[in-house]
Amino acid sequence: MIKINKEDLLELRGKYFEFVSHCFQTFAKPFGFPEIRGMEVIPPDDNYWWIRETSPVDDLPLRRLRFPPFSKPENYFEVLFGDRPKPAFTPRVYYENAADGFYSYYIENYKNLRFLPDWFSEFLQIKLNICNDLSLLELGREALFLLILLYYYTVIARVALGWFVTINPYIFPFSYLIMAVDWIDEVVTSLAPVLGGFGVGTPVLFICVGKFADYINNLVFTMPYLPSEGIFQKTFLQGQIKNVLTFKDLPYLWYKYSIPNEIREFWYTDRQDILKFMQKAYGQLEMRILPDRLIDHPINQVIYQTSCLFQELNGKENDFIHSTSEQILNTTIFSLSFETLFHITLNS
Known part of the structure; x- marks a missing residue:
């Protein structure tokens, strides 16, 4: 007969509790735990196995945006028929001085700002030559935001259609709503069972659409700099000390590849002060600062x-x-x- 003493049982219980805690934290981490803790009955402690060091991002405020965005009509036509919803705009504050250059700027920093990956931002600037005029990128972001909003209303219409028992949703034209929305139910149902007679596909779809819309709404383009070149700083803005993300000095891509010729041509023809500053500050780096027609x-x-x-x-x-x-x-x-x-x- 095997004899088990009390110390062994206590050690086994401790290992079991540690195993359950590790499983729970692993499952809850993708849902935002411990930052999103739900109803706080007991104040949380720091006994989490994934605790990381604090970073400047942890001290930043959240940017509160509404989806769908509020209506802001600007003329009588938009008052009568509604305005076009637009994603949030992040203003840039440019400044020029002899220390930071002539293309330095900063934006107000938030915890939930989103940026393009460095490799994709480099691809847009080097391969597609989108480094100064961002109107095309902003237009694409606005069009993508409108498509997301349109799909969001499509999902709402499909959910509302299910409440009318006298309407057959599988006939024309309602069948198109079924094709656009119900595919997520089939995918989720094959992975997760139906809970209490209710499928979780539609709530999951709402979550995905909302997350994607939030990403597009908070997306910031940093050309001609890479997103990783931003510097966390504080400045006096609108009567308050606020956190800003500053992009200054020589952009890395200009040093790695070359300054775009149209920018150098603009310096030579319209802004001789910038051209002389660049020659004085970075002339020793053997960069192409003059236009190609002078160099060639x-x-x-x-x-x-x-x-x-x-x-x-x-x-x-x-x-x-x-x-x-x-x-x-x-x-x-x-x-x-x-x-x-x-x-x-x-x-x-």
Whole structure:
């Protein structure tokens, strides 16, 4: 007969509790636990096996957005027929200085902001040449958001259709709603049983649509920088100290590949101050800062460098003439003052 003492039973109970706790935490982690704890009857402690170190993201506020978005009509037509729902816009605050460059900006930072992966952002900038004008990306994001919203209303219409027992949903045109929505029920039912006579496919579909819409709604494009180049900072904004994500200095892709030629052409024709700043700050990196038409034709480059040299010499010459004239004027005034004082003394 095997004899089991009390210490062995206590050790076995402890291992069983540890096993159940580990299984529960593994199952609850994908649903947001411990950040989303449901009804807090007992304050949670820190005895979780996956506790991680705190990061700057943990201290950021959440961005509260509504889905579907609120209606904001801007003219009488939109008042009568409704406006087009738009995703949330994240404003950029650009600033220029000699330390951070001319393309630096920051955005207000939130915990639930979403960004493209670095590899996809690099693909858009290098392969598709989308690095400065983001209107096409914003238009695509708005169109995708409208499609998600349209599908959301399709799911609502399918759910509402199930409450009318006199309507056969499997005939035209209601059959299209069945084709667009009920496929998720078949997939989920094959993986999870029906609970209490109710399928969980439609709630799962609502969750997926809401998560995807939230991702599109909080998506931020960071061109010409990569999303990983953002720096966590604090600044005084709208009368309050707020968390911001700053993108400054030379973009990594400009150093890795090259600055787009249309940007360099814009500097050369319209913004000579930016061109001179880039040559002074990053000229030692052997980057292509001048436009391709100057680099590919050495004669044009010599002409440009000669003109810059003449401008620099002209500026120094003007400074020399101005300083010399000031010295002559001061000497003259001093001499006249001294002579006047001498004559006054003799007359007296």
